[in-house]
Amino acid sequence: MSSLRTLFEKVWSAHEVLPQSADTPAVMFIDLHLTHEVTSPQAFSALRERGLKVRRPDLTLATMDHSTPTRTEQVFGGAPITIDSAAKQIRQLERNCAEFGIELLGLQDARRGIVHIIGPELGITQPGKTIVCGDSHTSTHGAFGALAFGIGTTEVGHVLATQCLLQKKPRTFAVEVDGRLPAGVTAKDLILALIGQIGVSGGTGYVIEYRGEAIRALSMEERMTVCNMSIEAGARAGMIAPDEVTFEYLRGRPRAPQGAAWDAAVARWRALPSDPGAVFDKTVRLDASALQPMVTYGTNPGMVVPVGGSIPKRAGDPVFDAAMKYMGLVPGEPIGDAPINVVFVGSCTNGRLSDLRAAANVMRGRKVAAGVHMLVVPGSQSVKRDAEAEGLDEIFRAAGAEWRESGCSMCLGMNGDTVGKGEYAISTSNRNFEGRQGVGARTLLASPETAAASAIRGRVTDPREFLS
Amino acid sequence: MNPITVIRSRTVVMPSTNIDTDQIIPARFLTTTVKEGLGASLFADWRYDAEGHAKPDFILNRPEAAGCRVLVAGRNIGCGSSREHAPWALVDFGFQAVVSTEIADIFRNNSLKNGLLPVVVDEATHAWLLANPGAEVEIDLAEAQLRIDGRDPTPFPIEAFSRYCLLNGVDELGFLLSQDAAISAHESAAPDARRSA
Numbered sequence: 257m258s259s260l261r262t263l264f265e266k267v268w269s270a271h272e273v274l275p276q277s278a279d280t281p282a283v284m285f286i287d288l289h290l291t292h293e294v295t296s297p298q299a300f301s302a303l304r305e306r307g308l309k310v311r312r313p314d315l316t317l318a319t320m321d322h323s324t325p326t327r328t329e330q331v332f333g334g335a336p337i338t339i340d341s342a343a344k345q346i347r348q349l350e351r352n353c354a355e356f357g358i359e360l361l362g363l364q365d366a367r368r369g370i371v372h373i374i375g376p377e378l379g380i381t382q383p384g385k386t387i388v389c390g391d392s393h394t395s396t397h398g399a400f401g402a403l404a405f406g407i408g409t410t411e412v413g414h415v416l417a418t419q420c421l422l423q424k425k426p427r428t429f430a431v432e433v434d435g436r437l438p439a440g441v442t443a444k445d446l447i448l449a450l451i452g453q454i455g456v457s458g459g460t461g462y463v464i465e466y467r468g469e470a471i472r473a474l475s476m477e478e479r480m481t482v483c484n485m486s487i488e489a490g491a492r493a494g495m496i497a498p499d500e501v502t503f504e505y506l507r508g509r510p511r512a513p514q515g516a517a518w519d520a521a522v523a524r525w526r527a528l529p530s531d532p533g534a535v536f537d538k539t540v541r542l543d544a545s546a547l548q549p550m551v552t553y554g555t556n557p558g559m560v561v562p563v564g565g566s567i568p569k570r571a572g573d574p575v576f577d578a579a580m581k582y583m584g585l586v587p588g589e590p591i592g593d594a595p596i597n598v599v600f601v602g603s604c605t606n607g608r609l610s611d612l613r614a615a616a617n618v619m620r621g622r623k624v625a626a627g628v629h630m631l632v633v634p635g636s637q638s639v640k641r642d643a644e645a646e647g648l649d650e651i652f653r654a655a656g657a658e659w660r661e662s663g664c665s666m667c668l669g670m671n672g673d674t675v676g677k678g679e680y681a682i683s684t685s686n687r688n689f690e691g692r693q694g695v696g697a698r699t700l701l702a703s704p705e706t707a708a709a710s711a712i713r714g715r716v717t718d719p720r721e722f723l724s
Numbered sequence: 725m726n727p728i729t730v731i732r733s734r735t736v737v738m739p740s741t742n743i744d745t746d747q748i749i750p751a752r753f754l755t756t757t758v759k760e761g762l763g764a765s766l767f768a769d770w771r772y773d774a775e776g777h778a779k780p781d782f783i784l785n786r787p788e789a790a791g792c793r794v795l796v797a798g799r800n801i802g803c804g805s806s807r808e809h810a811p812w813a814l815v816d817f818g819f820q821a822v823v824s825t826e827i828a829d830i831f832r833n834n835s836l837k838n839g840l841l842p843v844v845v846d847e848a849t850h851a852w853l854l855a856n857p858g859a860e861v862e863i864d865l866a867e868a869q870l871r872i873d874g875r876d877p878t879p880f881p882i883e884a885f886s887r888y889c890l891l892n893g894v895d896e897l898g899f900l901l902s903q904d905a906a907i908s909a910h911e912s913a914a915p916d917a918r919r920s921a
């Protein structure tokens with residue numbers, strides 16, 4: 257067996273409490289457990305039923321994001337939360353955290369936000385950690401060289417009670433991205449193009465490592481966008497080797513190591529990247545310089561074309577036909593003809609400051625097309641404050657868009673921020689499944705730049721038209 | 725959790741590929757704080773019209789689906805969200821097994837923890853099952869075989885530990901709790917935050 261190891265293998269083996277055997281899966285130690293209101297209530301109930309306590313409250317952090325309101329009066333003004341059951345779920349998390357001694361960044365906390373945005377912001381997401389959350393987009397944290405993946409509620413209970421998980425070792429998958437992204441082509445376009453190439457189950461059973469010149473050239477926020485959508489390719493986790501970009505991002509963050517502990521941590525983190533020559537179970541290559549802005553046309557993220565392209569034809573494929581019927585789009589037609597009724601900029605995929613800047617850059621001095629409703633929802637309260645300090649909120653408002661408090665919002669429409677039946681939404685989120693953004697809603701996924709350009713024209717638009 | 729040994733049932737067939745967990749249980753039903761009762765909302769947007777009436781032609785609303793415990797789905801069922809509400813809803817409705825050629829990772833894990841058996845079969849068996857909705861099948865967990873009269877048995881993969889837990893109706897938490905000493909040793913040997921603050 258080769259002694260050369262991948263980034264994944266290094267992080268995995270450092271967390272094996274017990275290795276996998278013929279009879280049992282590996283017992284893996286978890287360094288950071290993030291939790292939120294939607295996937296945790298039944299786990300706390302399970303602990304209560306068995307008389308268990310939380311083993312490591314110091315490694316557990318809770319926030320609320322999925323079912324929370326985004327209207328300021330409901331978050332801060334004491335107005336009732338529109339959806340009763342959501343309000344109840346929020347109160348349940350408050351009670352559970354108080355009872356089990358878990359730190360909660362609650363509804364009015366200045367550090368609250370989408371769980372995958374605040375972990376990095378606080379500096380608690382770090383290279384080499386194992387990070388889990390009852391949420392599939394936990395893959396986002398892999399951008400720091402952490403092994404981070406989503407778990408179900410039963411497993412949330414396992415981690416609360418034991419700080420460990422039973423895991424079968426996944427296989428490794430190298431995605432080599434050569435070249436550089438052209439102007440106007442973003443990390444979102446890169447990951448959409450990859451999913452289009454390998455399909456929505458192309459990564460099932462694997463942990464992806466994104467590598468190559470194009471990945472090294474990405475900022476941390478862009479790397480997070482890429483790792484975030486690993487799950488849309490079926491991979492539970494996506495990782496990027498930590499480097500100077502990673503360290504610079506983390507340096508000085510409130511929960512990053514400080515002083516001598518920082519130096520020691522960086523020294524450990526420098527040993528994490530895959531050894532040259534380490535072998536992956538599977539590899540694909542992508543040329544970043546050949547990519548274009550991408551947009552989805554169907555009902556899964558793998559149904560994607562360049563904004564200037566046409567919807568493919570797949571005669572005799574009933575599943576494809578059903579997707580086209582749901583979307584009300586015609587195979588063979590240019591996607592640029594697709595009308596847009598709603599624009600959503602936000603989510604754990606594209607709700608960070610750089611995403612809002614990119615959208616604002618396109619919107620500055622322009623108007624949202626007549627009849628189009630645009631919602632801009634910062635990924636966290638910290639992103640919101642930073643954006644307001646730069647005047648981005650003013651640009652969006654002046655264009656006719658709504659500016660809200662942070663949360664998942666229209667990404668999954670649990671809090672009442674939904675797209676109407678039959679309406680077309682261009683969204684910077686990550687899932688275009690049937691009904692994801694509301695019953696009968698039709699979602700087209702794209703970058704913040706493309707979403708903003710499409711808001712202005714009221715149809716799917718190449719953002720490069722506005723970026724001169 | 726009740727032990728699973730052999731499941732004998734007719735199948736319900738949903739041939740769509742990539743049936744995601746947002747279809748199995750839409751997000752608006754996730755504000756619950758319990759597991760029970762989600763079966764009523766299983767596949768809600770495919771099953772009910774805008775007024776909340778059952779659509780008569782949707783498979784789960786048809787008389788032949790009554791009492792079926794095996795769901796045969798198109799390739800890659802369970803992709804998307806990690807919501808365990810998806811297997812909770814399927815189990816609450818009465819399903820005990822999901823059969824496909826590919827089952828998404830997190831959904832598969834969640835199913836195993838709720839007495840819903842994920843059965844990954846070869847293309848030929850899958851094609852036969854899709855073509856014969858309502859077929860009588862026998863899923864034998866101890867043998868890890870799916871059996872259909874008149875065809876060779878189809879083996880399916882299942883980890884030894886999960887099989888043990890399902891056959892005996894025990895959950896995995898007990899095993900993890902029994903590893904307390906090993907976990908403590910790991911915590912004190914770790915170079916970083918794993919040590920107690």
Ligand code: SF4
Binds near residue numbers: 370391604
């Ligand atoms: S923003 Fe969307 S994808 Fe991200 S955690 Fe929230 S609901 Fe999930």
